[in-house]
Amino acid sequence: MGNETEPGVIPRSVDNVFDFIKKAITREFLLRVSYLEIYNETIKDLLNPSNNNLKIQQDRIRGVYVTPLTEEVVTCPEDVLRIIRKGEVVVAIRYFKWRTLTTTGYGMNSLKSKETNLIDLAGSEKAASDQDRRKEGSYINKSLLTLGTVISKLTDPNIGKSPNHIPYRDSKLTRILQTALSGHAKVAVICTISPSIMEESLNTLKFASRVKRITTHAKNDEVMDDKALIQKYRNEIVELKSKLQSTAEVLQKEKESAIIAERRDHDEQMKHMRNVRKTMKERIDHLTRLILTSSSVDTTDPITIAVLLQHQQQLEDPSHSGLPSPPYSERNSSASHDNIATNNNNSASGLLMVGNQQQEIQELRRQLSEMMKASYIKDQRILALEEQLRQQTNINSQLETALSVTRAELEVTQLLTNENEEKERRSRENSDHSNMQNSVWT
Incomplete structure (x- = not known):
């Protein structure tokens, strides 16, 4: 003690x-x-x-x-x-x-x-x-x-x-x-x-x-008797269902969290793509306006273009620094040839710039189309994943229910096996005891 x-x-x-x-x-x-x-x-x-x-x-x-x-x-x-x-x-x-x-x-x-x-x-x-x-x-x-x-x-x-x-x-x-x-x-x-x-x-x-x-x-x-055994298995089934439900809820929450995170990433990507799309659209509009401006410039009077270019050259000409200027006839003749050459160069440059801008617009439109196509594919993938998740959840629920039933059947089988083994053991003990008593009497 x-x-x-x-x-x-x-x-x-x-x-x-x-x-x-x-x-x-x-x-x-x-x-x-x-x-x-x-x-x-x-x-x-x-x-x-x-x-x-x-x-x-x-x-x-x-x-x-x-x-x-x-x-x-x-x-x-x-x-x-x-x-x-x-x-x-x-x-x-x-x-x-x-x-x-x-x-x-x-x-x-x-x-x-x-x-x-x-x-x-x-x-x-x-x-x-x-x-x-x-x-x-x-x-x-x-x-x-x-x-x-x-x-x-x-x-x-x-x-x-x-x-x-x-x-x-x-x-x-x-x-x-x-x-x-x-x-x-x-x-x-x-x-x-x-x-x-x-x-x-x-x-x-x-x-x-x-x-x-x-x-x-x-x-x-x-x-246990039959009623107690049935009640035991009922309690175990309720407990297994509770554990199964808890596990399913945890898995469902994890899957929902993954889906929410993926949706959040998708929304951020879509927001980024919308911003890029807006920027590209603004750039396309700007280039379109430039094309219209170039066309208007291309239809402008060549004499006006020549005068403007001559005025720009005069601003950059070193003759304005005080050096003597050539005679008027020579200047006039030279200016005429320069105006014609400048007009031709300006027309060629305008056409080249228009072609480059059109190519850039087409490239931007192609990129925008690919981005929209990629966004559509991602939306379809998310929908497919959600459907797959729903089907997998149903399959898991069916498998877990079948597992619970199988486990209960196995326990019943094990209990019956133990009872049979116990009966056989007692039978052997009684037989040994009887043999021992017979040998004593003998």
Whole structure:
């Protein structure tokens, strides 16, 4: 038991049970505590000393159990410790004690039986002069010997290769410990030794060495009727549907976020393309106006163009810097030839500029057409992706529904298989027991 500052194994185990209950917020539990003692191969109820007719039984639901054993309902660790102290007051000093803490949880019509067994084993006893003490020691040694035999057979490497009878029924201790020793439970063994008793310490270490070689595969034994099984699968289906819906919502949100991001990028690209289109249109209009201006210039009177060009040349002519000018007739003749040449050059330049501007307008229109075509293709791609996403969502929903149904069918099949295996195992045990009894009678 320990004390408040240094609690022992029992208080720590009890706290562990209640910690498990606190974490399972979606389930309900009913806890019962029983306290019994095995003395001279007789089971005694320490919570009800007048209850002497205790027997070991086994059934499909509870496994191996003692009946009619007193069980008291507890709601907190203090209740458990109080009941254990109550049993310790009743018990006299014995060499063999058995303590059991049974936890039964109820949840949605399914009965799950869980047991935490706390056992205080006595050490092997030497021969005593008193007859009662010798009898007591012989029973203790017999129980420990049977326990050692069971452990030896369980640790035999050929146990899975050839039939090997495990003598659980040779002792009440091993019979009650059958569930724990058969490998279906988690087992922890604490051995204590003393340097003052070398022989007993050596035997204890050998015992611990054999125990540690037992292979265990702990599992939860669940026994349910048809209604409870149906309700269990209904609850699991509801839970799976809820998880499926949550997963689908998360995936849908992610897909919607991706679509929104793609639409945002598309809108930005469309905005950019509209701005480019507007700029190109303004440039086309500007070039169109330039073409009209060039045409008007081309139809202007050549004499007017010549006069304007002559005026521009006069502004750039160095003769305005004070140098003497040529005679009037020469100037007039030269100006006429220059006007004619300038007019021809101006007409050729105007035609060339018009051709270049028309080519540039055509190129801009071609680029605008390609941009509009690319925008249309992107719109069609977005629509196709949305349709593909909708179809994929429907397919995923159908597959997940089929998966839920298949999973439920597999669990039903597994449950039926486990029941058949359990029936076969019990049948083999009963057969072995019958054979052993027949051999004894023979």
